[in-house]
Amino acid sequence: RKEVEQDPGPFNVPEGATVAFNCTYSNSASQSFFWYRQDCRKEPKLLMSVYSSGNEDGRFTAQLNRASQYISLLIRDSKLSDSATYLCVVTTAGGTSYGKLTFGQGTILTVHP
Amino acid sequence: DAGVIQSPRHEVTEMGQEVTLRCKPISGHNSLFWYRQTMMRGLELLIYFNNNVPIDDSGMPEDRFSAKMPNASFSTLKIQPSEPRDSAVYFCASGRGGDYNEQFFGPGTRLTVL
Numbered sequence: 001r002k003e004v005e006q007d008p009g010p011f012n013v014p015e016g017a018t019v020a021f022n023c024t025y026s027n028s029a030s031q032s033f034f035w036y037r038q039d040c041r042k043e044p045k046l047l048m049s050v051y052s053s054g055n056e057d058g059r060f061t062a063q064l065n066r067a068s069q070y071i072s073l074l075i076r077d078s079k080l081s082d083s084a085t086y087l088c089v090v091t092t093a094g095g096t097s098y099g100k101l102t103f104g105q106g107t108i109l110t111v112h113p
Numbered sequence: 114d115a116g117v118i119q120s121p122r123h124e125v126t127e128m129g130q131e132v133t134l135r136c137k138p139i140s141g142h143n144s145l146f147w148y149r150q151t152m153m154r155g156l157e158l159l160i161y162f163n164n165n166v167p168i169d170d171s172g173m174p175e176d177r178f179s180a181k182m183p184n185a186s187f188s189t190l191k192i193q194p195s196e197p198r199d200s201a202v203y204f205c206a207s208g209r210g211g212d213y214n215e216q217f218f219g220p221g222t223r224l225t226v227l
Contacts, residue, residue: 043220
């Protein structure tokens with residue numbers, strides 16, 4: 001089983017739609033969680049951190065369920081510029097896992113007019 | 114403010130040749146990471162350094178791969194000899210340790226081994 005699993009998609013949605021991505025992780029010792037965004041032929045960039053209480057950044061909402069080891073990302077009012085691959089990222093803290101991030105395979109989103 | 118700098122951006126080489134990829138992390142960051150990305154395997158961590166010391170190299174595929182970080186502002190990833198299956202995009206990333214954990218990626222080196 002992969003450490004971080006995502007539905008690869010692709011998700012094809014019209015502008016203005018709401019879309020949700022899910023991610024599960026296998027290591028119960030995981031401490032920090034993130035969503036990264038990767039545009040075609042570009043490097044990954046941090047989109048947002050995911051906090052235990054859930055957090056929102058504009059049109060983006062991230063949720064964490066530690067009991068189910070599940071992370072989600074909700075995008076409201078999709079824009080054409082949201083088209084990208086969204087990477088679920090997990091890290092354990094401490095010991096030799098210092099700073100090491102584990103990436104999911106990514107979910108491809110295409111927003112069309 | 115300059116981000117992570119990688120060179121070369123593109124490299125085409127023949128099987129058996131030595132390849133050296135270079136990375137300059139963001140000033141002040143104490144962690145540096147080398148990743149490889151392919152369609153089949155996604156983004157894989159190869160090795161990471163903390164304060165110039167290799168911490169985890171378990172992702173290095175085999176002895177043909179080696180990485181060094183002689184100082185806080187420079188790192189190399191070397192493949193010798195290169196093989197066609199090494200073709201991928203290689204990313205370098207840097208970050209601060211502790212609670213931050215955010216990593217800043219360079220633009221990557223697209224390697225093609227013929």
